[in-house]
Amino acid sequence: MLEVSLRHDFGSFSVDVDFTAPKGVTALFGASGAGKTTVVNAVAGLFRPAQGRITAEGVTLFDTDKHINLPPRKRRVGYVFQEPRLFPHMSVRSNLLYGARFAPRDATGPDFDAVIGMLGIGALLDRRPGALSGGEKSRVSLGRALLSKPRMLLMDEPLAALDAPRREEILPFLESLRDAGMPVLLVSHSIAEVARLASTVVLLSKGRVIASGPTGEILSDPALAPRFGAGEAGAIITAHTAGRDADGLIRLETAGGPVWVTDAPEAAHLRLRIQASDVILSREAPAGLSALNVLTGTIRRIEEEADGRAFVQIAIGDEAILSRVTLRSVRALGLAPGVACHAIVKSVAVSRDDLAEI
Amino acid sequence: MLEVSLRHDFGSFSVDVDFTAPKGVTALFGASGAGKTTVVNAVAGLFRPAQGRITAEGVTLFDTDKHINLPPRKRRVGYVFQEPRLFPHMSVRSNLLYGARFAPRDATGPDFDAVIGMLGIGALLDRRPGALSGGEKSRVSLGRALLSKPRMLLMDEPLAALDAPRREEILPFLESLRDAGMPVLLVSHSIAEVARLASTVVLLSKGRVIASGPTGEILSDPALAPRFGAGEAGAIITAHTAGRDADGLIRLETAGGPVWVTDAPEAAHLRLRIQASDVILSREAPAGLSALNVLTGTIRRIEEEADGRAFVQIAIGDEAILSRVTLRSVRALGLAPGVACHAIVKSVAVSRDDLAEI
Amino acid sequence: DPVIFAAASLKTALDEIATDFTAESGVKPLISYDGSGALAKQILADAPADMFISAATDWMDQVEKAEYILPGTREDFLGNTLVLISDKADPVEIADLPEKLGSEHIAMGLLDSVPAGQYGKAALTHLGLWDKIEPQVAQAQNVRAALALVASGEAPYGIVYKTDAAAEPKVHVVATFPEGSYPAITYPIALLKAGPDAEGAKAFYDYLTTPKATALLEQQGFEILKK
Amino acid sequence: MDNILSPDEWTALMLSLKVSTIAVGASLPLGVWVAALLARSNMPGLWIVNAIVHLPLILPPVVTGYALLLTFGRRGFIGQYLDQYLGFTFAFQWTGAALAAAVMSFPLMVRAIRLAIEAVDPKLEHAASTLGASRIEVFFTVTLPLILPGVIAGMILAFAKAMGEFGATITFVSNIPGRTQTLPSAIYSFLQVPGAELQAARLAGISVVVAVGALVISEFVARRVAKRIGGA
Amino acid sequence: MDNILSPDEWTALMLSLKVSTIAVGASLPLGVWVAALLARSNMPGLWIVNAIVHLPLILPPVVTGYALLLTFGRRGFIGQYLDQYLGFTFAFQWTGAALAAAVMSFPLMVRAIRLAIEAVDPKLEHAASTLGASRIEVFFTVTLPLILPGVIAGMILAFAKAMGEFGATITFVSNIPGRTQTLPSAIYSFLQVPGAELQAARLAGISVVVAVGALVISEFVARRVAKRIGGA
Ligand SMILES: Nc1ncnc2c1ncn2[C@@H]1O[C@H](COP(=O)(O)OP(=O)(O)OP(=O)(O)O)[C@@H](O)[C@H]1O
Ligand SMILES: Nc1ncnc2c1ncn2[C@@H]1O[C@H](COP(=O)(O)OP(=O)(O)OP(=O)(O)O)[C@@H](O)[C@H]1O
Ligand code: MOO
Ligand SMILES: [Mg+2]
Ligand SMILES: [Mg+2]
Numbered sequence A, B: 001m002l003e004v005s006l007r008h009d010f011g012s013f014s015v016d017v018d019f020t021a022p023k024g025v026t027a028l029f030g031a032s033g034a035g036k037t038t039v040v041n042a043v044a045g046l047f048r049p050a051q052g053r054i055t056a057e058g059v060t061l062f063d064t065d066k067h068i069n070l071p072p073r074k075r076r077v078g079y080v081f082q083e084p085r086l087f088p089h090m091s092v093r094s095n096l097l098y099g100a101r102f103a104p105r106d107a108t109g110p111d112f113d114a115v116i117g118m119l120g121i122g123a124l125l126d127r128r129p130g131a132l133s134g135g136e137k138s139r140v141s142l143g144r145a146l147l148s149k150p151r152m153l154l155m156d157e158p159l160a161a162l163d164a165p166r167r168e169e170i171l172p173f174l175e176s177l178r179d180a181g182m183p184v185l186l187v188s189h190s191i192a193e194v195a196r197l198a199s200t201v202v203l204l205s206k207g208r209v210i211a212s213g214p215t216g217e218i219l220s221d222p223a224l225a226p227r228f229g230a231g232e233a234g235a236i237i238t239a240h241t242a243g244r245d246a247d248g249l250i251r252l253e254t255a256g257g258p259v260w261v262t263d264a265p266e267a268a269h270l271r272l273r274i275q276a277s278d279v280i281l282s283r284e285a286p287a288g289l290s291a292l293n294v295l296t297g298t299i300r301r302i303e304e305e306a307d308g309r310a311f312v313q314i315a316i317g318d319e320a321i322l323s324r325v326t327l328r329s330v331r332a333l334g335l336a337p338g339v340a341c342h343a344i345v346k347s348v349a350v351s352r353d354d355l356a357e358i
Numbered sequence C: 001d002p003v004i005f006a007a008a009s010l011k012t013a014l015d016e017i018a019t020d021f022t023a024e025s026g027v028k029p030l031i032s033y034d035g036s037g038a039l040a041k042q043i044l045a046d047a048p049a050d051m052f053i054s055a056a057t058d059w060m061d062q063v064e065k066a067e068y069i070l071p072g073t074r075e076d077f078l079g080n081t082l083v084l085i086s087d088k089a090d091p092v093e094i095a096d097l098p099e100k101l102g103s104e105h106i107a108m109g110l111l112d113s114v115p116a117g118q119y120g121k122a123a124l125t126h127l128g129l130w131d132k133i134e135p136q137v138a139q140a141q142n143v144r145a146a147l148a149l150v151a152s153g154e155a156p157y158g159i160v161y162k163t164d165a166a167a168e169p170k171v172h173v174v175a176t177f178p179e180g181s182y183p184a185i186t187y188p189i190a191l192l193k194a195g196p197d198a199e200g201a202k203a204f205y206d207y208l209t210t211p212k213a214t215a216l217l218e219q220q221g222f223e224i225l226k227k
Numbered sequence D, E: 001m002d003n004i005l006s007p008d009e010w011t012a013l014m015l016s017l018k019v020s021t022i023a024v025g026a027s028l029p030l031g032v033w034v035a036a037l038l039a040r041s042n043m044p045g046l047w048i049v050n051a052i053v054h055l056p057l058i059l060p061p062v063v064t065g066y067a068l069l070l071t072f073g074r075r076g077f078i079g080q081y082l083d084q085y086l087g088f089t090f091a092f093q094w095t096g097a098a099l100a101a102a103v104m105s106f107p108l109m110v111r112a113i114r115l116a117i118e119a120v121d122p123k124l125e126h127a128a129s130t131l132g133a134s135r136i137e138v139f140f141t142v143t144l145p146l147i148l149p150g151v152i153a154g155m156i157l158a159f160a161k162a163m164g165e166f167g168a169t170i171t172f173v174s175n176i177p178g179r180t181q182t183l184p185s186a187i188y189s190f191l192q193v194p195g196a197e198l199q200a201a202r203l204a205g206i207s208v209v210v211a212v213g214a215l216v217i218s219e220f221v222a223r224r225v226a227k228r229i230g231g232a
Helices: A036-044 A092-097 A112-119 A134-146 A164-179 A191-197 A215-219 A222-228 A327-333 B036-044 B092-097 B112-119 B134-146 B164-179 B191-197 B215-219 B327-332 C008-025 C036-044 C057-065 C094-101 C115-126 C130-136 C143-151 C162-167 C198-207 C211-219 D007-040 D046-058 D061-072 D079-086 D094-119 D122-130 D135-164 D167-173 D183-192 D197-230 E007-040 E046-058 E061-072 E079-086 E094-118 E122-130 E135-164 E167-173 E183-192 E197-230
Strands: A002-009 A014-021 A025-030 A051-056 A059-063 A077-080 A152-156 A184-187 A200-205 A208-214 A234-244 A250-254 A257-261 A269-275 A280-282 A293-304 A309-316 A319-326 A340-345 A355-357 B002-009 B014-021 B025-030 B051-056 B059-063 B077-080 B152-156 B184-187 B200-205 B208-214 B234-244 B250-254 B257-261 B269-275 B280-282 B293-304 B309-316 B319-326 B340-345 B355-357 C003-007 C030-034 C051-053 C075-080 C082-086 C106-109 C137-140 C157-161 C172-176 C185-191
Touching: A002 A036, A014 A036, A014 A200, A014 A208, A025 A036, A025 A191, A025 A222, A036 A051, A036 A077, A036 A152, A036 A184, A077 A134, A077 E122, A092 A112, A092 A134, A112 A134, A112 A164, A134 A152, A134 A164, A164 A184, A164 A191, A164 A355, A184 A191, A191 A215, A191 A355, A200 A215, A200 A222, A208 A215, A215 A222, A215 A234, A215 A269, A222 B164, A234 A319, A250 A269, A280 A319, A280 A327, A293 A319, A293 A327, A309 A327, A309 A340, A319 A327, B002 B036, B014 B036, B014 B200, B025 B036, B025 B191, B036 B051, B036 B077, B036 B152, B036 B184, B077 B134, B077 D122, B092 B112, B092 B134, B112 B134, B112 B164, B134 B152, B134 B164, B164 B184, B164 B191, B164 B355, B184 B191, B191 B215, B191 B234, B191 B355, B200 B215, B208 B215, B215 B234, B215 B269, B234 B319, B250 B269, B280 B319, B293 B319, B293 B327, B309 B327, B309 B340, B319 B327, C003 C008, C003 C036, C003 C198, C008 C030, C008 C143, C008 C162, C008 C198, C008 C211, C008 E183, C030 C036, C030 E183, C036 C051, C036 C057, C036 D183, C036 E061, C036 E167, C051 C198, C057 C185, C082 C115, C082 C143, C082 C162, C094 C130, C094 C157, C106 C115, C106 C143, C115 C130, C115 C157, C130 C137, C137 C143, C137 D167, C143 C157, C143 C162, C143 D061, C143 D167, C143 E183, C157 C162, C162 C172, C185 C198, D007 D046, D007 D094, D007 D135, D007 D183, D007 D197, D046 D061, D046 D094, D046 E135, D046 E197, D061 D079, D061 D094, D061 D167, D061 E183, D061 E197, D094 D135, D094 D167, D094 E094, D094 E135, D122 D135, D135 D183, D135 D197, D135 E046, D135 E094, D167 D183, D183 D197, D183 E061, D197 E046, E007 E046, E007 E094, E007 E135, E007 E183, E007 E197, E046 E061, E046 E094, E061 E079, E061 E094, E061 E167, E094 E135, E094 E167, E122 E135, E135 E183, E135 E197, E167 E183, E183 E197
Parallel strands: A025 A184, A025 A200, A077 A152, A152 A184, B014 B208, B025 B184, B025 B200, B077 B152, B152 B184, C003 C030, C003 C051, C106 C137, C106 C157
Antiparallel strands: A002 A014, A002 A051, A051 A059, A200 A208, A234 A250, A234 A269, A250 A257, A257 A293, A269 A355, A280 A340, A293 A309, A293 A340, A309 A319, B002 B014, B002 B051, B051 B059, B200 B208, B234 B250, B234 B269, B250 B257, B257 B293, B269 B355, B280 B340, B293 B309, B293 B340, B309 B319, C051 C185, C075 C185, C082 C157, C082 C172
């Protein structure tokens, strides 16, 4: 549980932010210059807002009214800065181990070897930061924060400098930390990352919170879609693991019918993100297609866009999925609210990134 | 035309790279630590390899045999560094204008106001870099290189720190530069960016070139797919603009049939990227689907993957598209080389990012 | 071993005498040379010295007034003569000095603080030349620096002690100031209360008046006042 | 001020200011150049330059004064040519005092500037060079502005040293009231006169006020410059 | 060496080395602390500290020596208590020479270290603080290692100055051979005697060799340290 409320005026820019993050991963999302780093710095204790109050897990970190301002070291946040900020005079190993020596005896954290392996920095341990590549630096910086045995992680675009395969090796690790109960405040420009990791999204714009709430709600809100970039909108529905078939596919049950995926976290209940642009609609039950997943529901709402496209929201049980189709298809198929319809989703379109434990 | 050939040994890491980039945008792609920045630094003249030769547009920039080593300023490359490297003692405006004063009289380059507007940094001109956000810094750094009236652009992950909407405002600008004939060497971890901008891809791994060639070929090679990250593989086919329908959809003709998209560059001939995970296969001609685009062809090759999925390559005229489906579907539909089949692609799945002028 | 504070101009002679003395007695005087003023100030700040040889009476007066001196040990020890030097050998009439000097400079010790400078000023005043010469006086930090200015050709003339002139082969004595044109130059000597080795000091004090020692001093150009 | 200072003392103060200012101003370009050389060049014989620069610090000032006399005196092995061909001489001139002050304060100035240059991130200079700036242009547009606080620190150290320098000065140009008698020479004279301690203290006080004034101003300027560089 | 140097000169050389080393070593912690204060603190009265630190540079050395005598002499207003309660006295002891050398070289040391501290990126210190380090821990684990080249520069400047210092030393502890006669004092004595230039030059040469040796070694060490910090 993280409660942030702060106000500050930089002259040319002012922040006025209030939000509450229940638990798990909270994503700060917003355009460049929206104030994300400013908020994270305030939580870390590196920036002192003119006015505000910050509490984390019941501990007051900062309160202008009560004149409380815990120094950064007492906040014990593992901060992955937007730029690496490695200590240039220490080897990579010393950088990584720096935080551990200041941690309280009873503090726990991930294992050194596990972190090294996951980040692929085992070969760099005796090098100095000056001789590392950009991505290597940012991995070491991530490792340094993880290994400081923090009570909370603050991560400002930790994966921005990394290639996709490397990112996919790191994400499960962050998930496992989250699942172990570590609160995380994450700044990211990647919807996929946010959808996969975050339970709460706080959307910032020009120093103000313009939306905040559960990830599913925020991401499936068609009105907010432009903020996330073209084609990133999508709904999140609940799925229950129903077992693995003989050919290795994993069967999930949803309110709209079964969904088969190739890879999923091992958990009974999952959040399943289905990107709107991945959903094909059909009035008749489709046959003879390579796509295995056909969810059945009723059209609830159609939002026409200016550019010849529309978002179609299909109610599936209590939940809904989104499909983005051309207006031509809307007319050709006679789609309208109340019409029953089938949503076709390829198994491979649902990637590991789109599934998260509840 | 850029020819790079260089060899250097750092002890723990060695580079041995040879490639030729015909014209337009050349993307350097590879995992973190693969040697991308090292190559770019060598082209810029900031890193002097032990052995090698670099020529750009017929000018020899570097040649160990001939003892040629043009100083960086004579190379006139606009280098967008991986980290911003702004001059801290100058205002944003002075940073932006820094390069122009050293450019030869007759050098041309993009217009100041156009660059400012495109980057959205008009409000920052009188600020100092110390007070900018991470993304603001990287935009200014991009602007500084663009405004130095270079003969060639070197961009090391120029858009990594930016949000998707901002990125989409910058990409068309880079496209227009490219189309105006500016050679560009681009480092990027984003397949979408590479597919959209680059005509040539050079794939680096551990200091070696493991593949290089036209973007379409490299991206549709199933063997290379894991390097790009899950689900990013996809083929590139040629399309010809056939006009705009009454409902605003743009009709493109391909060897496999018509494709409708919602947005496309204004050009007669286009490269159309179709991501493998976006393609649904069907033996019968499908009907009653919201997906408008059905390409017809013959299965050429099926590459089974270890995890229950397969890449299916479908020949369409001289070209080919890729589809990624589950093995279950391969069996259920009886897919095999030689079998005729329909590839279904949603119009909205083809985004502006997937289309590029030839 | 006794600590001796002695005016810097005595260094050459005194070092030699001390070496002989050590050879004979086994006592090694530790001699600290500096300007008389600096030494006097240190004595006034309780410096652990057994003996003081000043180049001027006023500093010794200060020390005596503050009761640092062993009563009855102060004596006028040495005398010196003021001479005009030049880097050329031609003798000069002191009265012609203003003309000879033209726009050039004459090197002297600091007029307010270096005894050789004070005596020089007194002599020139007495001879009625001071007003003409004053603007051309280059005041050096000590006698040695004045000598160097003449030896290096920077200043064509300088006023120093006869003992100093004798030690620098590059300068020549071109005139001697008439006796009486300046106060007698006396080097008072005294034993002090505060030193670590009163006995050794006394021995050295006595040794200084042995013929062997006085011969050395005379050889340097000093006049022996205390026989 | 007139009733605090005698005309000679007043002249000495003015002379000290002039000498120190000119010593610092005239040696600054050379100081920056030598500092840049020491900080950035890899030339093999550079340690000799470094040693020579430090000499005035290592040697008692009087020795430096003698060395100056032997070099730049009217018959010195450089001085004689200056005199002969340019009719220029340092001897007994305030210019000589300025030379002595410059030489004595040079190591302090160089070290401060050098430390500042070593702190400049060469990556910024590289960036400037890719933008088309030549080495000299890079120096003047990037390096120099970034080391400004260090240059100011070097200047103030040198100025303070110049205001206090006396051993080399008096040996080289002696002490001619109104021409080469700087404040420290005047103070020294007083210290050698029985009972003139108060006068010496008074002059020392004035010297301190002047130098501390310069110090405070320079700190203020350096902080503003540093702030501009740091951001905001 | 024995045939080059008389026993007294040999003693003087050894004394100079001892005095300079101890002066630098003993003032280093204070120097680092004062430099950190001046570089980072915003306390209002700090300019006074700054001024006091610079005083020995501004004043003629003899004045500083005299001030030391008045302060730390056996009847000085601090010295009398040291003498009375601790039985310890600086005046006319080699410890006094070390004190004088320390005081005279202090401004140089502080300025070099201060410049180095000002060049440290506070963002690194912030990073350390988020990792749990207290201010003191941050200083010792991050700031201090980063300023090491500056500290070395400060030490070598101070050492060179201490090796050459003589005005304050001779005034404070006199020039007693074998006890308080440092190399510069010995040189000075020779210089005051006409015709002893060669002996003075010889001692000056030895002084230069020692200090330049220290200089070269320190440069080497500083470069290595800087390289370690810079990368590779
Ligand atoms: N001076 C050096 N000494 C030793 N190794 C070095 C040096 N410079 C670079 N390297 C190594 O060379 C490799 C390639 O570095 P480079 O910066 O080119 O990687 P990159 O492909 O740009 O990676 P990234 O995407 O992380 O920026 C890295 O493993 C790096 O550690
Ligand atoms: N000290 C300052 N003075 C003035 N403006 C500032 C200062 N610090 C930050 N800003 C401004 O506040 C805004 C928010 O900055 P912040 O670093 O929080 O952005 P961000 O959301 O992290 O952006 P990015 O994604 O680009 O890193 C920016 O416009 C920045 O220029
Ligand atoms: O005390 Mo002296 O002998 O005039 O320098
Ligand atoms: Mg930010
Ligand atoms: Mg890189």
